[in-house]
Amino acid sequence: MKKYIYSTLIVSFTVFLFLGASCSSDQSKSNNNALDAITGSSFTLKVINQHNTPENCWIAINNKVYDVTNFIESHPGGDSILQGCGQVATDLFEEKDHSQRANELLADYYIGDLNNNTK
Numbered sequence: 001m002k003k004y005i006y007s008t009l010i011v012s013f014t015v016f017l018f019l020g021a022s023c024s025s026d027q028s029k030s031n032n033n034a035l036d037a038i039t040g041s042s043f044t045l046k047v048i049n050q051h052n053t054p055e056n057c058w059i060a061i062n063n064k065v066y067d068v069t070n071f072i073e074s075h076p077g078g079d080s081i082l083q084g085c086g087q088v089a090t091d092l093f094e095e096k097d098h099s100q101r102a103n104e105l106l107a108d109y110y111i112g113d114l115n116n117n118t119k
């Protein structure tokens with residue numbers, strides 16, 4: 001009986017540790033961006049240009065910057081969103097006649113503002 005209790009405890013502890021580790025690694029992926037948004041970051045075009053891949057995709061729309069990396073797979077318009085990665089894509093986004101829902105969705109990915117200072 002004691003043996004059973006001990007093994008149950010060990011299994012629960014291992015599961016607990018595993019869950020803790022996966023949660024914190026998920027957080028670390030996006031935390032910097034979340035923190036930037038909270039502290040009111042602004043990003044120059046030069047910085048935005050560096051986030052130009054499907055694994056790391058920032059898009060500037062109407063002077064706001066969005067990290068849409070985690071949205072790419074579920075974008076209803078498919079890979080076309082990739083044209084906007086690392087770009088100021090206001091025209092591109094508006095040309096596609098996105099719905100109000102799409103515009104509201106942007107808020108979920110907001111990380112800061114476009115810094116128009118080119119220096």
Ligand code: HEM
Pocket residue numbers: 059066068071075076077078080081082083084089092093096097098099100101102103105106109
């Ligand atoms: C800037 C680059 C982007 C391009 C070129 C683009 C292109 C498109 C296209 C062509 C469609 C039409 C799909 C269809 O009706 O078959 C579409 C739909 C959609 N896109 Fe994008 N998209 C872009 C960025 C975004 C972003 C940043 C979001 C939101 C975070 C978004 C959200 C949506 C949604 C929700 C739809 C479904 C239709 C609607 O509600 O308007 N797109 N997109």
